[in-house]
Amino acid sequence: MTTLAVERLSDRTIVRLDRPETRNAINQEMVDELHAVCAELEASPRILIVLGSNGVFASGADIAELRERRAADAHRGINAGLFLRIAALPMPVIAAIDGYALGGGAELAYAADFRIGTPMLKIGNPETGLGIIAAAGALWRLRELVGEPLAKEILLAGRILGADDALAARLVTEVHPTEELEAAANALADRIGVNDALATQYTKAVFHAGDDEHPRADQDAQAVLFESPEKIRRMTEFLERRRR
Numbered sequence: 753m754t755t756l757a758v759e760r761l762s763d764r765t766i767v768r769l770d771r772p773e774t775r776n777a778i779n780q781e782m783v784d785e786l787h788a789v790c791a792e793l794e795a796s797p798r799i800l801i802v803l804g805s806n807g808v809f810a811s812g813a814d815i816a817e818l819r820e821r822r823a824a825d826a827h828r829g830i831n832a833g834l835f836l837r838i839a840a841l842p843m844p845v846i847a848a849i850d851g852y853a854l855g856g857g858a859e860l861a862y863a864a865d866f867r868i869g870t871p872m873l874k875i876g877n878p879e880t881g882l883g884i885i886a887a888a889g890a891l892w893r894l895r896e897l898v899g900e901p902l903a904k905e906i907l908l909a910g911r912i913l914g915a916d917d918a919l920a921a922r923l924v925t926e927v928h929p930t931e932e933l934e935a936a937a938n939a940l941a942d943r944i945g946v947n948d949a950l951a952t953q954y955t956k957a958v959f960h961a962g963d964d965e966h967p968r969a970d971q972d973a974q975a976v977l978f979e980s981p982e983k984i985r986r987m988t989e990f991l992e993r994r995r996r
Contacts, residue, residue, distance in 0.1 A: 764798050787834060846941060847866070897921075915927050
């Protein structure tokens, strides 16, 4: 039984997490299916929108599976490897969060380029209460996203952010009624999609380049784009509109 509902459009792929019996807990099957989606988007870059279902984004990693994992499984980085791959997708990733995004579900959202939510959003990392750490990216992504003091409240003191606090911290950038969330995610994808796809891919890649790679990474990307037929077409259209 599949754990995802996937809709493939010309410029975007919409993935809905669909394990209602576990509140969309991320198990090995879901990990494998998300890797397959990543392979498609690496080969044919499109925007990715990730949504939950039944009022839940993802309640966390599957606890039944986590309980059985041992040291060797930790070194495999099962969820961490997937979230790194999602974060590195060529085109932007949008996490549309309704309800709970906890533990691994929150870490999946942190790997996205954009997070939008609903008033029912609850996001955080309660892993230490289960005797483990948030080892799939939260311990370093969250500090970059919200700053060290709030990140420590979430990671060490178990603070769960509601929609207002997440918006104030800019962990999410928009809040919409539940029934409008998917439309809002698609509207954001529309705003991204009107831009040149190659320029968008280079912008994302150079944004995430290491400090020691600048300004060379910027210049190398711009050199490619300066030769792009799409750059010439778009700039020609701009100049022609200005002359009218």
